[in-house]
Amino acid sequence: MPETISINTPLTDEILKDLKTGDSVLISGVIYSARDAAHKRLVELISKGEKLPFEIKGQIVYYVGPTPPGPGMIIGSAGPTSGYRMDAYAPILIAEGLKGMIGKGMRNQKVKEAIKRHRAVYFAATGGAGALISKTIKKTEIVAYEDLGTEAIRRMHVKDFPTIVVNDIYGNDLYLQGKRRYRKTG
Amino acid sequence: MGVREIAAEEITSTIRRLCIEANTILGDEVVEALKKGLEQEESKTGKDIFRQLLDNAKIAKQEGIPLCQDTGMVVVFIEMGQDIHIVHGGLNQSINEGVRQGYRDGYLRASSLDPLVRKNFGDNTPAIIHVEIVPGDKLKLTVVPKGFGGENMSRVVLLTPASGMEGIKEFVLQTVEKAGANPCPPVIVGVGIGGTLEKAAFIAKKSLLRPIGQRHPDHQIAILEQELLDKINRLGIGPQGLGGNVTALDVHIETYPTHIAGLPIVVNLQCNCHRHKEAVL
Numbered sequence: 001m002p003e004t005i006s007i008n009t010p011l012t013d014e015i016l017k018d019l020k021t022g023d024s025v026l027i028s029g030v031i032y033s034a035r036d037a038a039h040k041r042l043v044e045l046i047s048k049g050e051k052l053p054f055e056i057k058g059q060i061v062y063y064v065g066p067t068p069p070g071p072g073m074i075i076g077s078a079g080p081t082s083g084y085r086m087d088a089y090a091p092i093l094i095a096e097g098l099k100g101m102i103g104k105g106m107r108n109q110k111v112k113e114a115i116k117r118h119r120a121v122y123f124a125a126t127g128g129a130g131a132l133i134s135k136t137i138k139k140t141e142i143v144a145y146e147d148l149g150t151e152a153i154r155r156m157h158v159k160d161f162p163t164i165v166v167n168d169i170y171g172n173d174l175y176l177q178g179k180r181r182y183r184k185t186g
Numbered sequence: 187m188g189v190r191e192i193a194a195e196e197i198t199s200t201i202r203r204l205c206i207e208a209n210t211i212l213g214d215e216v217v218e219a220l221k222k223g224l225e226q227e228e229s230k231t232g233k234d235i236f237r238q239l240l241d242n243a244k245i246a247k248q249e250g251i252p253l254c255q256d257t258g259m260v261v262v263f264i265e266m267g268q269d270i271h272i273v274h275g276g277l278n279q280s281i282n283e284g285v286r287q288g289y290r291d292g293y294l295r296a297s298s299l300d301p302l303v304r305k306n307f308g309d310n311t312p313a314i315i316h317v318e319i320v321p322g323d324k325l326k327l328t329v330v331p332k333g334f335g336g337e338n339m340s341r342v343v344l345l346t347p348a349s350g351m352e353g354i355k356e357f358v359l360q361t362v363e364k365a366g367a368n369p370c371p372p373v374i375v376g377v378g379i380g381g382t383l384e385k386a387a388f389i390a391k392k393s394l395l396r397p398i399g400q401r402h403p404d405h406q407i408a409i410l411e412q413e414l415l416d417k418i419n420r421l422g423i424g425p426q427g428l429g430g431n432v433t434a435l436d437v438h439i440e441t442y443p444t445h446i447a448g449l450p451i452v453v454n455l456q457c458n459c460h461r462h463k464e465a466v467l
Contacts, residue, residue: 081335106368132245
């Protein structure tokens with residue numbers, strides 16, 4: 001049965017072995033925002049053998065491009081963007097030690113294989129709940145690529161950030177399993 | 187009948203306001219549809235997602251935080267009475283100025299950029315502006331901040347007439363199936379059938395403006411809408427694609443006469459965060 005689990009980052013093998021497809025997971029600690037343009041730059045750095053702007057081992061990357069914070073706010077609306085656009089880059093980051101990704105939508109076979117081989121997890125956050133999710137982000141600072149604006153890499157300190165495990169270390173995929181379970185057609 | 191003058195600044199200030207309101211206040215019809223979805227959904231995870239979306243709408247409204255971080259590309263539908271004369275500025279110019287001000291003052295995300303160079307313009311202009319000239323002296327402005335989760339999963343096909351009704355149904359179902367979780371289900375499915383390539387796309391998008399749950403006045407089209415809605419909700423995709431029986435909140439179909447040789451179809455998917463606000467000047 002799916003469970004509700006609270007975890008703290010960074011992700012260790014000990015934490016990852018208990019996260020199973022369908023579990024609700026409340027994440028606390030540090031996560032890093034990065035989407036299309038930042039991924040392109042990170043992978044370029046890796047291909048040139050250069051150092052990444054943050055230590056990626058054991059970390060979670062959140063696919064998000066937030067709205068600007070209003071007066072007195074920490075961050076604006078901050079829900080997930082689609083993961084498939086990062087499929088070209090994700091296996092390279094996973095091979096570097098990335099252990100978690102938060103986004104929405106199905107990943108391709110190469111990403112799923114990398115997740116299983118290197119023991120990582122893909123979490124879904126709720127697309128369309130950016131205001132709600134923003135309340136779980138307690139502090140942010142830009143780590144790199146400020147010129148990218150909303151696409152800059154931000155270190156985010158989160159408390160009980162709500163997610164659901166889609167792809168676990170055991171090779172399961174909630175997008176496939178969930179659909180199969182509720183399908184009433186051929 | 188005389189000509190009525192409308193000042194460009196009035197259009198600008200109205201568009202500014204509509205951009206901010208559309209992005210922070212979810213319409214009552216959408217909130218009601220989400221509540222109904224919560225009741226109908228069988229999956230526990232799916233129910234949790236409906237609750238999150240309803241909470242999200244409350245927080246966004248109370249605190250003025252955008253409902254979604256993808257505050258969209260701004261689509262503006264204009265129905266312009268033929269007896270109107272816009273003074274002190276151009277129509278497109280005044281609309282884009284309203285978008286610029288709304289996105290700046292509302293702390294909304296600027297997403298528009300050059301498609302090849304891909305450098306962000308920083309002010310979310312230009313808007314996509316559709317003008318229809320209608321009888322009368324009123325100006326109706328409808329602002330739709332269109333997120334690209336749904337837009338990217340939309341599809342066009344130019345079917346042969348032989349494909350007929352079955353071809354239409356198959357294409358709509360395939361589009362929703364292939365889209366899976368990406369357009370942020372529960373979605374609203376806008377379908378344009380007929381016309382030319384761009385006409386089909388236009389009526390598909392415009393169909394999204396019809397209130398959720400309102401069937402097309404043409405009986406045959408209304409039946410097709412209901413049939414497709416039922417079939418989509420049997421696909422099992424569910425809220426956020428995580429499995430469930432509420433994949434779509436509604437299906438809206440619009441048609442237009444087409445050519446003896448053609449059957450253009452466009453499916454425009456709209457995310458659960460179905461934002462649109464209108465004003466009549």
